[in-house]
Amino acid sequence: MFKILVDTCVWLDLAKDYQQRAILTTLEELIHQGDIELILPRVVVDEFNRNKARIIEESSRSLSGTLKRVKEVIEKFGDPQKIDTVLLELNDVDHRLPILGEEAVDTIGRIEQLFACSSIIDISDAVKLRAAQRAIDKRAPFHRQRNGIDDAILIEVYRDAVGEQKTGRARFAFITYNTKDFSHPNASNKLPHPDIQDCFSKVKSHYCITLREMLQRIIPKEFNDFLEELEWVEEPRRLSEIVDAIDEFATKVWYNRHQIMLEKLEEGIIKIVDKETFPIIDHETRPIQRDILEGALRAANEVEKRFGIENLGPWDDFEWGMINGKLSALRWILGDEWDMLDT
Structure with a gap:
């Protein structure tokens, strides 16, 4: 001893x-x-x-x-x-x-x-x-x-x-x-x-x-x-890594919602208008302004170039839950409340 x-x-x-x-x-x-x-x-x-x-x-x-x-x-x-x-x-x-x-x-x-x-x-x-x-x-x-x-x-x-x-x-x-x-x-x-x-x-x-x-x-x-x-220890993630990951998941969540919106347009659930009126009565059937739609289409095109369309879904419920969960967790680390999934 x-x-x-x-x-x-x-x-x-x-x-x-x-x-x-x-x-x-x-x-x-x-x-x-x-x-x-x-x-x-x-x-x-x-x-x-x-x-x-x-x-x-x-x-x-x-x-x-x-x-x-x-x-x-x-x-x-x-x-x-x-x-x-x-x-x-x-x-x-x-x-x-x-x-x-x-x-x-x-x-x-x-x-x-x-x-x-x-x-x-x-x-x-x-x-x-x-x-x-x-x-x-x-x-x-x-x-x-x-x-x-x-x-x-x-x-x-x-x-x-x-x-x-x-x-x-x-x-x-x-x-x-x-x-x-x-x-x-x-x-x-x-x-x-x-x-x-x-x-x-x-x-x-x-x-x-x-x-x-x-x-x-x-x-x-x-x-x-x-x-x-x-x-051997796992080093904490760098702030830049966390911010980049938040940006990626937020962008993919937005893109998925954009695709859902396009499907609703095709099915006639929502309509294109020249100017939206307020207040909004039903967000499920909320119309979209023509200029906003054009901007969204350009943005979606940039997202497809950035990630590759093969990496943007479609996802099953589990995969979709993982993406939203990761986004919520990373935002929580930087100070947001849980389940903050705004895009």
Whole structure:
């Protein structure tokens, strides 16, 4: 078993970067299997709780503001021949921002579930005293001008966890992205600072600056296959794809209604008039103005050229229901009410 202490910065990075979902899923699975156990100091839980709202907000709002300013600059100074293309790409990104925020909320919930099933370590007076002594001695992580005591508490909690394991085959890992405070200042940042070197060894206790690296050590043979399987996700549709699909289905619905109208003309159910009178008494037998009919015939001809007449029906009830259902669903995604099938 590996017992790992994960720095708060690593948890927060997992929460705000949806592309690391596979890493989080791997960690969840290894904890569930009993291959990993979290060393979870209360300071990590408290700091995570203080920052999670900010992470959710930053996952979408800050980028949305940036996109808005970029659009304004492009519209004002951009190449007129490229503006439409660039704005289309930016609109696609803007459409996905709420999804990124929702991903952050989901990931934070998953991390909190891991916290809930782990034993939280309250900080003892002895740990606080040793952390304070580090500050007095200006030893890492207090070797830099600005630092808080929480980082020193983490390393002292980790030291106790490693020291308490006198027997058994458990191994340990300390994972942090905070290389400025914990890594060697004059060598590879994959090495711990000399002031905390005594907490680590080649076999029993590892210093890691990425969660991926640590997981790969635990399951070296299965890691790549496991990660490859988990990293495959269906990306959300681009806004331009949704808009194009709405246009296609709306056009096909209109074309079908146009054909029904032509059949009613042939059967004499509706008549051609030079000018329609209002109010309309019966929409089933509503007459059509001559100029509107001529415009509709031209429009239908363009639709046939665009899609090919073989792709415009006739459809059975199931196929017709699918087309209308797709149109309704896509419009709902962009803010319309359900069953909005106007053409």
